Amino acid sequence: MASNKEDMISKAKKALSLGSDLVELRLDYLKDSEEDFDINAFSDKCIITNRLKLSKETLVRWVKRRPKYIDLELDFLEKEKELELGDIIPIISWHDFNGTPDTFQLLNILKRASKYKGFIKIVTLAKNLKDNFTLLKLYRYSEKGKLIAFC
Numbered sequence: 001m002a003s004n005k006e007d008m009i010s011k012a013k014k015a016l017s018l019g020s021d022l023v024e025l026r027l028d029y030l031k032d033s034e035e036d037f038d039i040n041a042f043s044d045k046c047i048i049t050n051r052l053k054l055s056k057e058t059l060v061r062w063v064k065r066r067p068k069y070i071d072l073e074l075d076f077l078e079k080e081k082e083l084e085l086g087d088i089i090p091i092i093s094w095h096d097f098n099g100t101p102d103t104f105q106l107l108n109i110l111k112r113a114s115k116y117k118g119f120i121k122i123v124t125l126a127k128n129l130k131d132n133f134t135l136l137k138l139y140r141y142s143e144k145g146k147l148i149a150f151c
Contacts, residue, residue, distance in 0.1 A: 003031045009038070016042055022068070028052040043067050047091065056080050063088060071121070074113050090118035091148070100124040100131035100151060110138055110147070119146055126151030 002008035008030065012023040023042065027050040039046055048062050049071040062070060063085055071091040077083065092113045101109075106122065113120040120142065126132050131151055138149050 001026065001029050003029060005030065005037050012042060012046070016045055021045065022047055024049055024071070025067075026050075028054075037065075039065050039067060047071055056083070059083065069119075074109070077116060078112070090116060091121050092116050092118060093121045093123070095122075096124045098125060099127055100134055103134055103137055106135065106138055107141060110142060114143070114146075119148055121148040123149070124151050 002011050008025055012025065015023050022045050024047040025039070027037075027048065043066050046067040047069040048065075048067045050058065050062075051073065054073070054076060059070070059072075059080075066086070067088060069089045069091055070085065071093055074092050074094045077090075077092060094109050094113060100106075101124070109122060110120065113122075122135065122138065124131065124135055126135070135149050135151055139147055
């Protein structure tokens with residue numbers, strides 16, 4: 001994990017040179033400002049993620065840089081109704097770091113996220129083997145190739 005822009009760009013370029021198809025830039029871990037962050041060299045192979053400091057203004061700045069994907073929390077999307085992403089593919093994320101909700105709750109989350117274009121990512125904490133199966137059941141109810149779900 002990189003804590004400054006230069007290190008993050010260097011690591012991303014190295015990963016791509018070693019054959020990675022995509023790199024995820026976790027902007028929420030940067031200690032310095034992301035305002036002058038230049039991703040032009042690899043924007044078409046880039047996922048932008050900013051869980052902690054994302055605002056509509058920050059998102060607008062990143063959309064102008066044209067990453068291939070942008071990872072957005074479901075709650076953020078539901079709150080910020082008017083977002084223009086252009087041709088950037090959103091990854092609509094929902095996380096539970098404390099456990100795995102029951103199937104009914106997970107299906108509700110899947111339904112909420114399915115209203116948006118792009119991929120859906122649902123991540124939970126498995127406390128037992130059953131939790132893994134509970135989460136994996138979602139694949140039965142999602143559009144093929146649209147869901148990313150894991151514990």
